[in-house]
Amino acid sequence: MSLRTWTGPLHGGIVILGGGLSGLSLAAHLAATRPRPGPVLVVDDAARDITAASWASWTRRTALLDSAATETFDRMRVYAGGHDRTLALGHYRYRVVHGAALVAAVRRHTDPVPDVGSVTGHVVDVDDADRPLVTLDDGRELRPDWVFDARGPVAVDSRADAALDFLGVPVRAEDPLFDPHVPLLFDFRTDQTDRASFVYVLPTDAHHALVEHTCFLDPANPGVPADVHLAALRVYFSEVLGVAESAYEFGASEQARLPLVAQPAERSDGHIVRIGAAAGLLKASSGYAYEQIQRDCEAIASSFAQHGHPFDLPKRHSRFERYDRALLAAVVERPGFLEDMFAALFARTSAEPVLRFLDEDTSLRDEARLFASLPAGPLIRAMTGR
Ligand SMILES: Cc1cc2nc3c(=O)[nH]c(=O)nc-3n(C[C@H](O)[C@H](O)[C@H](O)COP(=O)(O)OP(=O)(O)OC[C@H]3O[C@@H](n4cnc5c(N)ncnc54)[C@H](O)[C@@H]3O)c2cc1C
Incomplete structure (x- = not known):
């Protein structure tokens, strides 16, 4: 309680x-x-x-x-x-x-x-x-x-445009592997062949972090088995971080599949x-x-x-629904689009403009500036349905 x-x-x-x-x-x-x-x-x-x-x-x-x-x-x-x-x-x-x-x-x-x-x-x-x-x-x-x-x-059902499937695990490393001052929100050095995926690292200190393997999936996809997520994290540690399996320890994992x-x-x-x-x-x-x-x-x-009632709530502008739908359709259609998009969006010194956009706190002019840097083909196909 x-x-x-x-x-x-x-x-x-x-x-x-x-x-x-x-x-x-x-x-x-x-x-x-x-x-x-x-x-x-x-x-x-x-x-x-x-x-x-x-x-x-x-x-x-x-x-x-x-x-x-x-x-x-x-x-x-x-x-x-x-x-x-x-x-x-x-x-x-x-x-x-x-x-x-x-x-x-x-x-x-x-x-x-x-x-x-x-x-x-x-x-x-x-x-x-x-x-x-x-x-x-x-x-x-x-x-x-x-x-x-x-x-x-x-649950993920037919109304979902995509599913977010992830597995998180606390890690303890022998060597100081993690920067305790900077979370790694997206690391695309993980397999993108069948689905858009990234690794997330939330440090507690130099030796401890929460590490997640996250995938954007077609909602009809039954989901990524836990052992596939864990194997992707093991590959990340060995091939990207260059750490032997004996030099770190995974704790109890937690998996979730959220409807987008x-x-x-x-x-x-x-x-x-x-x-x-x-x-x-x-x-x-x-x-x-x-x-x-x-x-x-x-x-x-x-x-x-x-x-005296709960209905006087800020209205969401419908254009943000269209952006979300187009982005998810493009990512589901071509998994590599997510990395291309994030590479373009975060090619700047401050993340603030992107975070404001994700918070739906931008003007049309701000959005035009952000979109100008994006790979246009998959987005236009998704927005026009062609
Ligand atoms: C593993 C995981 C990690 C996440 N991490 C983040 C994150 O880092 N940042 C972020 O912004 N979002 C995150 N999310 C997404 C979202 O913020 C969480 O799902 C959040 O907990 C949603 O809050 P909620 O109140 O809607 O549902 P919940 O927090 O899931 O609460 C639902 C409650 O309803 C109770 N309940 C269900 N059925 C019944 C019933 N029939 N009778 C009585 N009680 C019932 C449950 O026991 C539960 O306590 C995460 C989601 C998951 C699953």
């Missing part, structure tokens, strides 16, 4: 289904907002230990849960198209949030508020016939005014609103969701405070 145990009534107020990243973040934002929209109850089935999770993301603003960030970087490294580049992040910082620190940061906001808490339970049904009715598998029924549905993980959806489905149905990855907040062209989730939770809490 992440929050204080709920002992209040099971009707009225707000119920959040899923106490993962978005569920807890929304509880914190609602607890911190005045006027408060009423009691807030988080229901989670405890299937996933959130204190063992972690999220990395870039941001250039201050936010409610900033104290959860335990590592902060002001540079990033990209190896693409034969070029090894370390880029400044400008106004951005790349940050890592560990689950235990997130829970502590959330509780700093929820603990002082008497009517915010959580219960353990597995939700089996959510209905909005008259007013929301949430049913748990032990027969308990909740009748809130509003439901925020953050149940995850979200350029145009998410409608997220609300009456008084039931999806949040988090279930609402399509995973950015389709990057696979990152942390920062979008924080901004969304802030906007929902502010909408409640101003209007």
Whole structure:
């Protein structure tokens, strides 16, 4: 149980289904907002230990849960198209949030508020016939005014434009292999024959890092087996880093397959609103969701405070859906396009313009400047469908 145990009534107020990243973040934002929209109850089935999770993301603003960030970087490294580049992040910082620190940061906001808490339970049904009715598998029924549905993980289905399939593993190396000050976000020195792939290295210190092998796949592709990911990482260590297998150790790996959806489905149905990855907040062209989730939770809490409902949210410009769809189609059609594109996009001293674009915070003029450097053929084919 992440929050204080709920002992209040099971009707009225707000119920959040899923106490993962978005569920807890929304509880914190609602607890911190005045006027408060009423009691807030988080229901989670405890299937996933959130204190063992972690999220990395870039941001250039201050936010409610900033104290959860335990590592902060002001540079990033990209190896693409034969070029090894370390880029400044400008106004951005790349940050890592560990689950235990997130829970502590959330509780700093929820603990002082008497009517915010959580219960353990597995939700089996959510209905909005008259007013929301949430049913748990032990027969308990909740009748809130509003439901925020953050149940995850979200499966890859026919609506996905691509799938992001990755395996991450903590590594301990005998020699000082890693630069503790610079995360390596994309290293394309891994096989690109059947799928666009890169290696990601998030250092803890010179001897320890989280290393991931990530692939962009056609959504119909059943996925990359764990042993294929691990073999790719072993090849990376031996052939790229030149390290013998006896000189490093892999810990327990974690694999995931996330849907990349350029145009998410409608997220609300009456008084039931999806949040988090279930609402399509995973950015389709990057696979990152942390920062979008924080901004969304802030906007929902502010909408409640101003209007008494959660619908006054910033609108996303439809051109970003078109860009995401075109980029993913081009990458699925020709895997080598991803490396070509990143080599072109990151051929600069600061990553800020690219990060702003991925944050959908650019003007048409900014985008024209960025696109002018891109390999045009596959993108134009994807945008025109030919
Ligand atoms: C392994 C992995 C690593 C990731 N790394 C990053 C990263 O570094 N940076 C980034 O920006 N994004 C990352 N993401 C993407 C995204 O940020 C995460 O998936 C994030 O946790 C999504 O938050 P969420 O609240 O939507 O879902 P989750 O955090 O998955 O929370 C869903 C919760 O719902 C609960 N639940 C599910 N079904 C029920 C039910 N029926 N009843 C009750 N409870 C239920 C689950 O137990 C879980 O606690 C990663 C995703 C994965 C899978």
